[in-house]
Amino acid sequence: MGSLYSEHRSWLHACPAGLKLGVLALLGAVLYAVHGVPILGLAALACCLLFASLGPATRPVRRLLRALLLACVLLLGLHAALGQWQAGVLSVLRLLALTLLSLALTVSTPPSDLLAVLESALQPLQALGVRSERLALQLALMLRFTEHFFVLWRRLDDAHRLRTGRAGGLRLLAPLTLRMLDAARRVADTLELRLGD
Amino acid sequence: MPELQNVTLIRGQRTIFEALSLRLDAQRIGLIGDNGAGKSSLFRLLCGLDLPSQGSVRVAGVAAHALSRERPGLIGMMFQNPDEQIIFPTVEDELALSLTRGARVRKDALQAARQFLHARGLGDWCPRAVSSLSQGQRQHVCWLALLIAKPQLMLLDEPFASLDLPGQYALDAEVAKLDQQVMLSTHQLEHVRRFERVLWLEQGRVRADGPGSEVCAAYAADVAQRQSQSVAANAAPPVAAGDRD
Amino acid sequence: MKPSQTLAQVSLFAALMAVFGLIPKIDLPLGVPITLQTLGVMLAGCLLGPRRALHAILLFLCGVALGLPLLSGGRGGPAVFLAPSAGYLLGWPLGAWVTGAVMARLPAASPRTAALSAVIASALGGLLCIHACGVLGLMGIAGLTARQALLGTLVFVPGDLLKCVLCALVVHTVARGLPDWRLGGRSTP
Numbered sequence: 001m002g003s004l005y006s007e008h009r010s011w012l013h014a015c016p017a018g019l020k021l022g023v024l025a026l027l028g029a030v031l032y033a034v035h036g037v038p039i040l041g042l043a044a045l046a047c048c049l050l051f052a053s054l055g056p057a058t059r060p061v062r063r064l065l066r067a068l069l070l071a072c073v074l075l076l077g078l079h080a081a082l083g084q085w086q087a088g089v090l091s092v093l094r095l096l097a098l099t100l101l102s103l104a105l106t107v108s109t110p111p112s113d114l115l116a117v118l119e120s121a122l123q124p125l126q127a128l129g130v131r132s133e134r135l136a137l138q139l140a141l142m143l144r145f146t147e148h149f150f151v152l153w154r155r156l157d158d159a160h161r162l163r164t165g166r167a168g169g170l171r172l173l174a175p176l177t178l179r180m181l182d183a184a185r186r187v188a189d190t191l192e193l194r195l196g197d
Numbered sequence: 198m199p200e201l202q203n204v205t206l207i208r209g210q211r212t213i214f215e216a217l218s219l220r221l222d223a224q225r226i227g228l229i230g231d232n233g234a235g236k237s238s239l240f241r242l243l244c245g246l247d248l249p250s251q252g253s254v255r256v257a258g259v260a261a262h263a264l265s266r267e268r269p270g271l272i273g274m275m276f277q278n279p280d281e282q283i284i285f286p287t288v289e290d291e292l293a294l295s296l297t298r299g300a301r302v303r304k305d306a307l308q309a310a311r312q313f314l315h316a317r318g319l320g321d322w323c324p325r326a327v328s329s330l331s332q333g334q335r336q337h338v339c340w341l342a343l344l345i346a347k348p349q350l351m352l353l354d355e356p357f358a359s360l361d362l363p364g365q366y367a368l369d370a371e372v373a374k375l376d377q378q379v380m381l382s383t384h385q386l387e388h389v390r391r392f393e394r395v396l397w398l399e400q401g402r403v404r405a406d407g408p409g410s411e412v413c414a415a416y417a418a419d420v421a422q423r424q425s426q427s428v429a430a431n432a433a434p435p436v437a438a439g440d441r442d
Numbered sequence: 443m444k445p446s447q448t449l450a451q452v453s454l455f456a457a458l459m460a461v462f463g464l465i466p467k468i469d470l471p472l473g474v475p476i477t478l479q480t481l482g483v484m485l486a487g488c489l490l491g492p493r494r495a496l497h498a499i500l501l502f503l504c505g506v507a508l509g510l511p512l513l514s515g516g517r518g519g520p521a522v523f524l525a526p527s528a529g530y531l532l533g534w535p536l537g538a539w540v541t542g543a544v545m546a547r548l549p550a551a552s553p554r555t556a557a558l559s560a561v562i563a564s565a566l567g568g569l570l571c572i573h574a575c576g577v578l579g580l581m582g583i584a585g586l587t588a589r590q591a592l593l594g595t596l597v598f599v600p601g602d603l604l605k606c607v608l609c610a611l612v613v614h615t616v617a618r619g620l621p622d623w624r625l626g627g628r629s630t631p
Contacts, residue, residue, distance in 0.1 A: 005286065005326055028522075064516070067466035071515045095515055102511030110287055110324055114510075116304075138453045138501055140285055143510075145457030146464070147286065147328070153461075170608065174615035177485070180454055181620065186281040188450035189246055194269055194284075194295055194346070195446070 006107040010057040012050075017113035018120075020105050027101060031094050037086070040093035044100075051100040054108065061103045068099050141187070145180070152179055198222050198378070199243050199261070199272075199350060204252035206238060206401075213238045214401045216252070221380065225372075227389025227409055228382035229416055230398035236382040239398070240352045243380075244274050256350065269295065273348035277355045279335040288330075288338055289314065289323040295346040313345050333364040340371065353381040357388060386413040448494060455486040455498035456505065460512040477514040480602055483534050484568035484609040487541025488560045489616060491627015495538035503531065529579010533572035541567025545626030553617035556625055560613035563626070564606040569599065 012020070031043060051058060072092045079088025153176055160168035199221045206213040213235050221243075228236045241247040242254045245261035245268065254261040256272055264271065276282050285291040292310035311323050319341075327335060336359065343351060353372075357365045369388055372379055381389060389395050392409035397416050405412045462478035482502075486495035506512050506522065513522055513531075522531065541563045548559035573595050580591035616623055624630070 007324075007326060007329060064464065067464075068516060070466050075515075095517070099511060099516030102516055106511065135501070135504070138449060138456070139505055140290070141450065141453035142456040142460065142501060142505060144284060144286055145454050146460040146512075148280075149457060149461045150464075173608065174612045177458075177489075177612050177616060178619045180458075181451075181489075181616070181623070183281060184450040184454040185447070186276070187284065188444070188447040190276070190282040190284065191449060192246065192444060192446035193244055193272075193274055194342075195297070 005110055006057040006060050008055070008057040008059070010054040010108055012054055012104060012108035013057070015108070017109045018117040020109060021114070021117055024098075024101055024105055028098055031097055035090065037089055037093070040090055040097070044093045044097040047097040047100040047104075051104050054104060057107050058103070059107075061107055064103065068096070072096060145184075145187075148183065149176070149180060152176060152183075199254070199256045201242070201249075202253050202255070204242065204249040204254060206242065206247065207250045208238075212401065214242075214249075217401070217403070218252075219396075219403070221378075223392075223394035224378055225389075225392040225394070226378075226380045227392040227395035227412075228380060228398065229384070229386060229389065229395060229413065230404075231420075233400075234398040235401045236398055237354055238401075240274060240354050240380070240382065243350075243352060244268075244272055269346045269348060271348055272350045272352065273343045273346055274352040274354065275339050275343050275356055277358050279332070279339045279359070282339055283327050283335060283342075286326055286328070287323075288325050288327060291327065291338055292342050292345050295342045310345065313341070317341070332359055333361060336360060336364070340368070348377065350378045350380070351375070353379065355383055356381065357383055357385050386417060389413065448497075451490060452494055452498045452501055455482070455490060455495065456502040458482045458485065459499065459502040460505070460510075463512045463514045464516075478605070479514055479534070480537070480568050480572055481605040481608055483538045483572065484541055484560075484564035484605060485612060487538045487567050488545045488563055488609060488613050488625060489623070490542060491546055491624070492539045492542030494627060495542040496535050499535040499538045503535065506531075527576070527579065530572055530576035532579065533575025536575060537567045537571040539567070540571045542626055543567075546628045548626070550617065550625045550628075553614045556617040557610040557614040559625075560610040561606050564609045565603070568609070569602045569606060573599070573602070 027043075031040065034040060034043075072095055075091050075095060076088045079085065079091060153172060156172045156176055156179075157168045160166070160172060201217055201219045201221075204217045205215050228239065230236055238247070242249060243256065243261060245254070245256075245264050248262045256264070259267075259271075261272070283291055284294055289307060289310045292313060293306040296306035296309055311320075314320055314323050322338075327338060330338065336356070340356075356368060360368060365385070365388070372381065381392075383389060390409045390413045394407065395405075395409040395412040396403055397405040397412050405415050459479055459482040462482045465478070483495075483499060486498045489495075490498060502512065506517075511517060522528065544566050545559060545563035548562060550556035550559055577588070577591040577595050580594060581588060613625065617625065
């Protein structure tokens with residue numbers, strides 16, 4: 001299954017996952033609370049620079065940058081249509097900043113490290129009946145399945161292009177769902193065997 | 198030592214096995230036969246993934262289906278496609294999963310997985326993303342994940358299917374080194390020819406059961422014969438009623 | 443259902459939500475962006491049933507809350523639960539549950555009836571429910587009046603109706619391809 005984590009080590013790889021996640025959450029809250037275009041503009045610029053500084057480590061998520069830019073354009077367009085240019089610019093700057101930070105976190109943090117942080121964060125909830133060890137596994141599995149969806153989507157799309165000359169798009173959703181339900185069944189078998197229950 | 202007693206397995210409308218009894222006592226057992234003969238179904242019964250409609254499947258004296266926490270230590274299975282059994286994105290996490298049964302803490306499991314990899318000279322694989330590995334390497338990860346759990350019985354369902362030739366030889370060598378009991382199903386007969394016992398399954402029944410060299414030869418001959426029969430049947434031109442002379 | 447099956451399926455549909463969040467938004471001809479995550483809610487409800495769909499969406503939101511950038515646009519982290527659109531987010535688990543509960547009670551004897559039931563279930567759960575929560579959120583967090591919030595939310599209704607249809611198409615395919623699948627998590631297929 002394809003992974004968004006990059007093995008090219010950047011300076012950010014050395015930072016502990018908990019720290020990165022905490023900073024991301026904090027910055028997210030701050031950016032939403034702030035409303036000035038200059039500040040947000042600076043923040044977005046800083047995030048761009050941070051992202052760029054990771055160099056080759058950003059390779060796994062470069063294709064997502066196009067999606068990000070598209071989202072920014074559409075967001076601006078939506079706000080423009082409502083006559084709210086200022087709000088549009090603010091939204092776009094926040095989007096840029098937070099997305100680039102999140103992507104930087106994704107490529108520089110091995111999923112297992114993220115998971116360790118989640119598990120410790122969830123442990124207090126055990127008193128309420130939430131099984132944090134199972135939850136961690138479910139989250140890891142969710143990430144794995146997410147990667148697998150993309151890999152499978154790519155394969156189906158390639159097959160579709162070969163046979164029809166066009167991209168598959170949403171037409172592939174139904175066969176993709178079938179394949180993934182199948183994959184889930186096999187993964188369930190593996191889980192049952194390896195975990196014992 | 199696994200044992201089937203009078204096992205009948207019905208799936209939907211199909212009867213897969215009927216009153217099948219087997220004592221699987223040899224250290225190395227091969228399983229051969231056409232597709233659909235029931236090889237994978239037999240493995241699933243042994244693992245306890247499927248429950249027989251009748252009869253019992255026991256592993257180490259316990260009903261296979263009733264196993265839960267103790268199952269990974271008793272029986273392990275490797276499926277055909279590594280991509281469908283690798284759960285975690287990195288190698289060390291994947292191996293650590295095999296150890297996180299019962300109350301074992303994840304950190305300990307991770308540590309043990311790392312030590313295991315280092316001991317095999319694969320320390321640099323620890324943090325690697327599974328997706329960056331080749332097909333053969335991924336299968337090796339599945340193999341390691343199986344080994345690390347130290348099951349008493351290992352079931353390998355067509356493990357050679359996606360391996361290149363060097364990979365096949367490497368897996369042969371690994372299997373030969375093992376202490377535990379191994380059952381292996383395959384279409385590549387040369388891998389089980391030297392096994393002390395090979396079962397030839399045909400439509401849910403054991404057609405032959407004996408030393409590897411004999412059973413493999415018998416199966417190969419049978420396949421060749423069926424093949425030449427079907428070629429002859431297709432080659433003969435259709436004869437219309439009034440054309441014979 | 444075996445715990446391993448439940449675990450795998452819940453994680454799968456949480457992943458589907460993540461996938462919909464990670465792919466770029468699609469544009470309706472009028473330029474109104476459609477995000478697909480409500481489609482994920484509808485699919486979870488129709489295919490998993492109320493309890494497991496609820497778990498799946500909660501699992502997904504857990505991931506988001508803990509910082510994973512899985513909402514469309516790459517958003518994530520606890521801050522998103524403070525944004526004006528937070529009402530919609532909190533409407534997702536409820537919407538999944540309602541969709542599942544309705545789907546379980548509607549007929550699904552043939553793929554076609556299953557698809558029709560899916561449209562109704564997704565409209566009630568995925569559309570009505572989520573928009574209701576969204577409107578409440580807009581009123582509470584963004585300070586809009588009821589009228590403004592309702593008008594604001596109406597923009598997205600056409601897109602969501604399309605998603606109900608898409609959901610039904612997927613349900614139709616699943617009903618054909620996996621005839622034993624228990625739509626809505628019902629006890630018999």
